[in-house]
Amino acid sequence: MNEKPKPPIQIDKMDKEFLDTIIKAGAEKINVCIQCGTCTSSCPSGRRTALKTRQLMRKGLLGLKDEILNNKDLWLCTTCYTCLERCPRGVDPTDVILTMRRMAVQAGNMLDPHKRVAGLVIKFGHAVPIDEATRKLRTTMNLGENPPTVHAYPEALKEVQEIIKKKGFDKLVCYEWK
């Protein structure tokens, strides 16, 4: 009871340069946000989760770097774009969230399931690779056991992997080549 309540915003946590970095990275219009909350009230994810789109915009504007880069709520957005369509100021909140996500990934904050999905593309060239049951099903449908994608062209998979290496994507998502 004697503990002093934590102030909602700590001045020493505000980092003006971080705001500039977000803007340069793709959130060009974040600073015209008027905090009306249309985004939050339109959000199908926020209705049932901790995701508060308006608050993310505010945290970005205040340059609360740690709160953005370590924010798991960023990953609750389904990228449905409803907020982007309805924002009266043209902030493009979905694009801001995608920018924040990329910055979080750069800072090494990627969720494990997402590392796994990225790993599947690196390994197989498909985020959802084929499984035994589907191979069988394809055969009964006369579609060919493997689709005419990277699954049927090993040299094409190599290309995909080379591109990934060249872009450093394997390192970014901590992929271990075996």
Place this chain on the structure above:
Amino acid sequence: MDYALFLGCIIPNRYPGIELSIKKVAENMGFGLKDLPGASCCPAPGVFKSFDHATWLALAARNLVIAESLGADVVTMCNGCYSTLKETNKILKNDFGKRNEVNEVLKPFNKEFKGTINVKHLLEVLYNDIGLEKIKGMVKKPLNLKIAVHYGCHIVKPTKERENIKSAERPKFFDELVEVLGAKSISYKDKMMCCGAGGGVRAAYLDTALDMTREKLENAQEAGADCIVTPCAFCHLQLDRGQIEIRDRTGTSFNMPILHYVQLLGLALGLKPEELGLFNNAVPVDSVLKKIGT
């Protein structure tokens, strides 16, 4: 006219029935489809675009270049693939700096993005290239069904990247494509709401994704839908397999048949359910087949 069929991941690797359907439907309607040999994941917009923009762009460019070498416009049946390929195609057509960067990466594989083709969703091919009148004339079996159409998100949004879409709040083209087959597109609560799967939410927060799916299913059921029809393979998976996941978690069974639009179209064209892979869904579609008398 020939189109380059971009399969993506979900269709060939989970729902080959949708792949079979488009082949049969194209044959029946008289348009050609070419395979895209060696294509990969688009890669998925919600996740890959969220991880690294340059890798997303480069892998998508590789897929686009394969289509360019065939000289055919791309057709997709997944809103996610559509969004990635349409948006990267536009970026690379207009931003020469980005195009050069990508071409540098593709050069060792004798690939170069030239910007010679367009990316279309199957619904655009049907609505714009073929047209409602022509489709109407091809219907052999009008479908007496009450259908909850689920557009999904990325087929209409963001509208700043969708030159044919004026508003994402009440689009009509998909309803018209359903009604031209003799069915009724019913109105239901929050029709334009997301299925819940996108943006990496299905991968990281399955319960959250499924809770959105539950809401969609409830709304469609309350409105008396015989089935939900979607133009997107990922929504299809979420709405179909999601019902099994919801049942296993909560005990609630919706038994709501889910059809991809190409399968519904196939039925109206008089194709057999086996030719449309309709027996391979997680939730059986028997009630739909019974109602239309197949």
